[in-house]
Amino acid sequence: MNRQMIICGEEELYVLRLADMIADREELDLQVQVCTSFEQEERLEEFQEAELLLIGDEIPYEKRQTSRAARRFVLTSQEGAEVGEEEVPVYKYQSVHKIFARIMEVCLDHDRAGLFQVPRRDNQRLIVVYSPIHRIGKTRFARALGYELSRDEETLYINMQEYPGWGMHREEKSASLADLLYYSRQEQNHLGLRLTSMVQDQEGLAVLDPIPVSRDLKGVAWEDWNSLILQILKKGPYQNMILDLSESVQGLFEILKMCDEWYLPYIEDEDEERKLEQFFDTLELMGCRKLRQKARMTEMKGEPEICVKKALQYDKNTAYGKAAGAGHGEAGSVERNRRWRTGRIDLSGAGRVYQRQVHSAPDEDGIW
Numbered sequence: 140m141n142r143q144m145i146i147c148g149e150e151e152l153y154v155l156r157l158a159d160m161i162a163d164r165e166e167l168d169l170q171v172q173v174c175t176s177f178e179q180e181e182r183l184e185e186f187q188e189a190e191l192l193l194i195g196d197e198i199p200y201e202k203r204q205t206s207r208a209a210r211r212f213v214l215t216s217q218e219g220a221e222v223g224e225e226e227v228p229v230y231k232y233q234s235v236h237k238i239f240a241r242i243m244e245v246c247l248d249h250d251r252a253g254l255f256q257v258p259r260r261d262n263q264r265l266i267v268v269y270s271p272i273h274r275i276g277k278t279r280f281a282r283a284l285g286y287e288l289s290r291d292e293e294t295l296y297i298n299m300q301e302y303p304g305w306g307m308h309r310e311e312k313s314a315s316l317a318d319l320l321y322y323s324r325q326e327q328n329h330l331g332l333r334l335t336s337m338v339q340d341q342e343g344l345a346v347l348d349p350i351p352v353s354r355d356l357k358g359v360a361w362e363d364w365n366s367l368i369l370q371i372l373k374k375g376p377y378q379n380m381i382l383d384l385s386e387s388v389q390g391l392f393e394i395l396k397m398c399d400e401w402y403l404p405y406i407e408d409e410d411e412e413r414k415l416e417q418f419f420d421t422l423e424l425m426g427c428r429k430l431r432q433k434a435r436m437t438e439m440k441g442e443p444e445i446c447v448k449k450a451l452q453y454d455k456n457t458a459y460g461k462a463a464g465a466g467h468g469e470a471g472s473v474e475r476n477r478r479w480r481t482g483r484i485d486l487s488g489a490g491r492v493y494q495r496q497v498h499s500a501p502d503e504d505g506i507w
Contacts (some may be wrong), residue, residue, distance in 0.1 A: 142254070142427060143184060148195030148214060153231070157193075160235040165258040165376065166243065166335055177202045184208070190254055191242065195231070196220060218377040236340040238350070242338040247329060258376040258415065259330035260293070266374060267398040269384040269391070271412045271418040276292065277404045279443040281383040282344075283401065287447050292378035295334075295371070295406040296346050301356060301387040303349040313339065315348040316356060323367040331374035353387065361390025368394070392427050403434040404449060 148154040154173055162171040169190055174180040177198050183189070192208035196215045200223050205210065213222040222228045229241050244246035246254055266288075268281035276301065277283050285296040297316060314337035322333050338345040350356040367425060371380055382398070384391060395401055395487070422430050437450045 140169040142168070142190050143172050143183075143187060144169040144193070145172045145208065146189040146193045147177060147180045147191040147198065148193075149175060149197050150195065151175045154195070157235065159237070161239060164239055164444075165263075166193055166255045168254055168256045171178070179244065180206065187210075189462055190251075191246075193229070193242075201242065210246065210249070211450075214238075240336040240338075243332060247333055247336065250393050251327045252332055255332050257335075257374060258293075260378050261368060261374065263372050263375075263377065264400060265368065265383055265398045266379055266381045266400045266402070267384055267395060268402045268404070269395065271386075271402045271414050272405055272478075273394050275406050275439045276443050276446075277439075280382055280402070280404050280437070280439065280446055283443040283447045284341060285299065285346075285381050286345045287379075287444075287451065288379050289342075293325065294379040294381065295338065295343055295377040296341075296344055296381045296383070299356065299388050300349065300350040300351040300383060300384045300385045301357060303383075311332055311504065313337075313348055315350060317350045319347060320359060320363060323370055324363065329374075330370045331376060332346075334371065334375055355387070359389060362394055364390050364394065365397075368397070392422075392425060392430070395430055395433070396427070401430075401433050401435060402437050402478045404439045404446070406439050 140302050144161070144167070146158045154175065158171050158173045161167065172183055172189075174183060177194075180192070180194070189206075189208040190210070191213045192206055193214055194203055194206070194211065196213050201375065203213070203226070204223060210227070211223075211225065211489075212227045212229050213220075215222065215228045216231060218230045220228055227241075230240055231238070241257060247253065260310065268277060268284065268285070270277050281298075282296060285294050288294045289355050299316070319334060319337060322330055334347070338347050340346075341357055351358075368380070368382075370378070382394065389396065405411065422428065435450065435453075437446055439446055
């Protein structure tokens with residue numbers, strides 16, 4: 140017989156909608172039953188005890204305590220309402236995502252992970268947004284990219300900036316990247332489930348709060364980042380994982396090497412172009428010559444949402460190795476610019492190429 144979760148409450152419309160939405164959660168490995176009276180719940184338990192019971196606080200404690208459910212959650216009408224010592228309060232007038240996250244968090248803390256499952260994804264992508272140029276809307280671009288990808292695929296966004304700003308001023312305290320690192324270091328088998336219970340749902344995009352203290356971010360070793368990233372890709376339910384990187388992250392170049400896609404926002408400015416020159420020279424000095432070929436140069440011209448759409452369209456147009464401007468006298472063809480370090484496309488629509496000339500050097504790593 141299937142294991143079950145029972146949702147019981149006298150507000151029929153509420154419990155029916157809640158049951159429909161919880162039953163749609165891919166992580167739940169239980170059958171969901173609905174009761175609109177405690178008498179119905181008692182009759183259900185005569186046939187099979189419930190693993191989980193969600194029950195409204197309008198049903199008196201004297202009745203609730205007679206339930207044989209393994210774990211009992213009380214849907215309270217007021218935040219901070221007191222319930223029985225063996226019960227867990229859950230405020231009913233909040234998003235289903237938060238209700239389900241609280242249930243999962245409690246179950247994981249009490250070694251009940253077997254009630255849940257992690258949806259398996261194939262061909263997960265690690266996407267990095269990083270630029271040595273600052274204050275050009277890079278984080279807004281990274282979030283806009285997340286929103287766009289989340290329309291079709293489960294996408295996770297993680298801000299790894301020293302001073303992230305966004306997401307740090309909510310009144311309610313929520314789990315952060317620091318907490319996830321803690322669980323990752325414990326080498327728990329259920330990191331994917333734990334992550335699902337920690338993220339915030341932002342218009343369909345899964346967002347994990349950043350590390351609140353910059354010193355803590357700088358103190359995370361590359362080995363810890365590497366372990367965390369690999370665990371999320373292996374155990375997490377997300378098709379896309381977006382990292383909004385900064386220089387404060389140890390192992391920055393290593394993360395750029397391991398990622399599947401790297402977007403590098405920039406602006407047309409003489410001083411900023413010098414920064415790019417220095418950055419690419421540094422890559423060469425660090426023995427990361429091939430990394431420059433991975434960078435998807437994205438000009439921040441216009442709103443971030445527009446820049447994202449142009450960048451994604453550019454990705455489609457160059458799927459077979461030909462740049463977007465190649466129709467204009469072949470100027471955008473990387474193959475025709477072998478004396479240049481790489482073709483860097485201006486995504487404003489003009490099809491121009493931002494090019495960097497290199498000194499004559501042997502093609503040691505077979506780039507061309």
